[in-house]
Amino acid sequence: MSMTAAFQEVYSGFKSLLIGMRITLGQFIKPVITVQYPRQTLKMPARFRGHIELVLDPETGLSRCTACKLCERACPSDCIFVEGAKREGQKVKSVTDYKLNFTTCSLCGSCVEACPFDAIQFSKVYNVVGFSRDQFSKMDLVEQLEQKRKEWKGPRLPPPPAPAVTPAPAAPANVAQSSNPKTP
């Protein structure tokens, strides 16, 4: 190696060290990006897949689910159990029971894709803990929707009619009674 090449190597090596130090100093003066987890939480991104949940229709304040059971059929791990009933004065069924067995769910999303009414979506819940297995093997999505409705600030029209006790077709005589419904 010639003399000038040796000097050039030393010079370029030293310069590269200075560039490295400039980069770390740049990071040093930038703000800290740590999220102090239990005290601060991040908003989950739009495509995050938590367990599924029933969508609260922003127009009615109710679930859009008609208990068509397409999701139940689409599920490859048989972890969805839907039951529905016709509410009084409604032409289609609405969901009365929606159980998710989250212990076998693989979050594949087939149910969300299969739903023709966009009634289910992935929730953004990621810190799920519980004291019993049943909290996950029999996750009650209708109950969760009710909890959500309590904080719901949007329109509540029409108010939810009382669900019929039996899935039998609604008698026309009951229509008059449903004009003064109670929230379930």
Added chain:
Amino acid sequence: MRFLSLEPIRILLYLVGICAFVGANAAYLVLAERKIAGRIQRRPGPNEAGYGGWLQPVADGIKLLVKQVMVPPGTDGLLYRLAPLMVMAPPLICLAVVPFGEDLVARNINVGLLLVFSLGSVNVMALMLGGWASRNKYSVISAARVVSQNVAYEIPMLLVVITMLLATGTLNLNEIIRQQAGWFWHWNILRGIWTLTNPLIPVTFVIFFICMLAETNRAPFDMAEAESELVAGAFTEYGGMGFGVFFMAEYANIVVGCSLATVLFFGGWQSPIGILSGPIWGPLWFLGKMYALIFVVIWIRWTFPRTQFYGLLNLSWKILIPLSLFTLLLSGALITLTKLL
């Protein structure tokens, strides 16, 4: 107040002061190091103990003190116990001659620089003894590394100091600082350029700084404690406060090295702007410059990865020694020429 100037009282005060300074420095430089490392990696660093983590050194200290100091079977008991003391003592003695202010120096002796460099090598021997006495393969490898590394870096370090001595003409640290009075361009790091005693003095400083990093076993030259290869190097078998003392000594050595760099190149307790000097401002300027240099040491540690061992020796024997010899010859020639003309 007169009794404070009595010699025994004065020595006692300096002794206590230096020990306290070294202890507090070691504790809080560890915190500063962890905080700066955190900031460089965009995280906050320790922030749970006390407001912003300022009690972290106390918590660490209690943790280390509570741990039992074990002497593993088969070790050389005396040397094993002696090594932490021998590694801690030299920087404490060195600080006795470091002038923090014009009058704030424990012992203003005429060969202060010589004392610092002669004691700087004891540190190496202590690490070697500690590694050897531990009866551990990793420690022995580390001890061998420490010796070859420090032998390699002692040479350019001393060549650099000789270069500085040609210009200063004295070994008294306070006298070296007095020569740099005035504005910041009177400091040695800039004065060499315009007085034509050593135009390459910034290079001299860089060599000094690199050698100081290597002598104090700091990353990227922390071959003694290469935790990814040698567990903890010479400290592998040490636990509790035995390990803590090694750690404190490392930071004490950094303080000594940065103080020396401040004295030799940055005008010690001299103010950079000509005014605001005196018994109060002097030590503040000194500490400010010293801590700025310590910040650079920490900054370097968290920027560069550890070098390989032959890379480390190549840097010294192939680059630093020739360069420092060249600056020494250049400086000598220029000083002789200016005297002749």
